[in-house]
Amino acid sequence: AQSVTQLDSQVPVFEEAPVELRCNYSSSVSVYLFWYVQYPNQGLQLLLKYLSGSTLVKGINGFEAEFNKSQTSFHLRKPSVHISDTAEYFCAVRDTGRRALTFGSGTRLQVQP
Amino acid sequence: GAGVSQSPSNKVTEKGKDVELRCDPISGHTALYWYRQSLGQGLEFLIYFQGNSAPDKSGLPSDRFSAERTGGSVSTLTIQRTQQEDSAVYLCASSLALAGEGEQYFGPGTRLTVT
Numbered sequence: 171a172q173s174v175t176q177l178d179s180q181v182p183v184f185e186e187a188p189v190e191l192r193c194n195y196s197s198s199v200s201v202y203l204f205w206y207v208q209y210p211n212q213g214l215q216l217l218l219k220y221l222s223g224s225t226l227v228k229g230i231n232g233f234e235a236e237f238n239k240s241q242t243s244f245h246l247r248k249p250s251v252h253i254s255d256t257a258e259y260f261c262a263v264r265d266t267g268r269r270a271l272t273f274g275s276g277t278r279l280q281v282q283p
Numbered sequence: 284g285a286g287v288s289q290s291p292s293n294k295v296t297e298k299g300k301d302v303e304l305r306c307d308p309i310s311g312h313t314a315l316y317w318y319r320q321s322l323g324q325g326l327e328f329l330i331y332f333q334g335n336s337a338p339d340k341s342g343l344p345s346d347r348f349s350a351e352r353t354g355g356s357v358s359t360l361t362i363q364r365t366q367q368e369d370s371a372v373y374l375c376a377s378s379l380a381l382a383g384e385g386e387q388y389f390g391p392g393t394r395l396t397v398t
Contacts, residue, residue, distance in 0.1 A: 206389075213287075213374065214389040260326060269314060269333065269378075270342065271387065273326035 172197040172263050176274035184282050185253055191246040191277045193261030203244040204262040204271065205235055214260065220244065231255070256281045285309065287390035289375050295396045296365055304360045304393045308377030314385060315358050316378075317350055320392070321371035329373075332358065333380055365397045 175194045183189045195201065205217040218229025225237040235246045244261060261274040288307045296302050308315050317329040328342040332352040343349075347366075352358040362369055372392040378385035 213391040270328040275325045
């Protein structure tokens with residue numbers, strides 16, 4: 171069984187500041203890792219994913235994440251946020267033998283002017 | 284192209300009634316998933332269909348929940364004798380059945396309120 175921990179339920183940040191949203195996971199098997207974003211009253215949209223290869227993955231809207239196997243982390247970063255980045259962000263894992271995603275509890279990013 | 288669609292977008296029902304939620308996956312996607320998003324439990328997997336294989340029902344919370352997928356396309360999630368704790372947003376996703384990968388595309392969800 172896997173689990174995902176997003177330590178911060180809310181992250182307030184000023185516009186143009188950098189941000190890091192933390193994600194840690196536990197699993198006894200190899201996993202794929204994902205970050206999804208959910209804008210208000212909308213469905214989930216994939217930001218980026220790690221399947222294999224380079225541990226630094228780049229996604230849409232200027233986001234990137236780094237897979238750290240030794241620390242079982244997959245933190246999401248953006249060097250300069252915009253008001254439009256205000257949304258809820260979900261980290262998710264899927265073991266390579268299953269299809270179902272296991273999600274973290276989400277982090278609400280609030281970008282202030 | 285069209286994404287995953289779900290209907291209705293909102294459903295209010297009385298405790299004890301049955302409800303049916305519909306999902307139309309992206310054309311050509313052979314894998315279909317149902318998830319539930321609620322305040323208390325976050326995002327949880329419910330059930331997964333892959334082609335003609337037996338579905339993975341390991342996430343269904345009780346035997347009041349069932350789902351079917353007809354003709355490998357449209358899926359219906361049925362909740363019998365609804366309870367207030369069933370109130371949540373029910374999300375459907377679909378993907379190509381690529382080995383090991385297959386990005387899941389999510390629909391907008393159905394918000395279910397049980398009064």
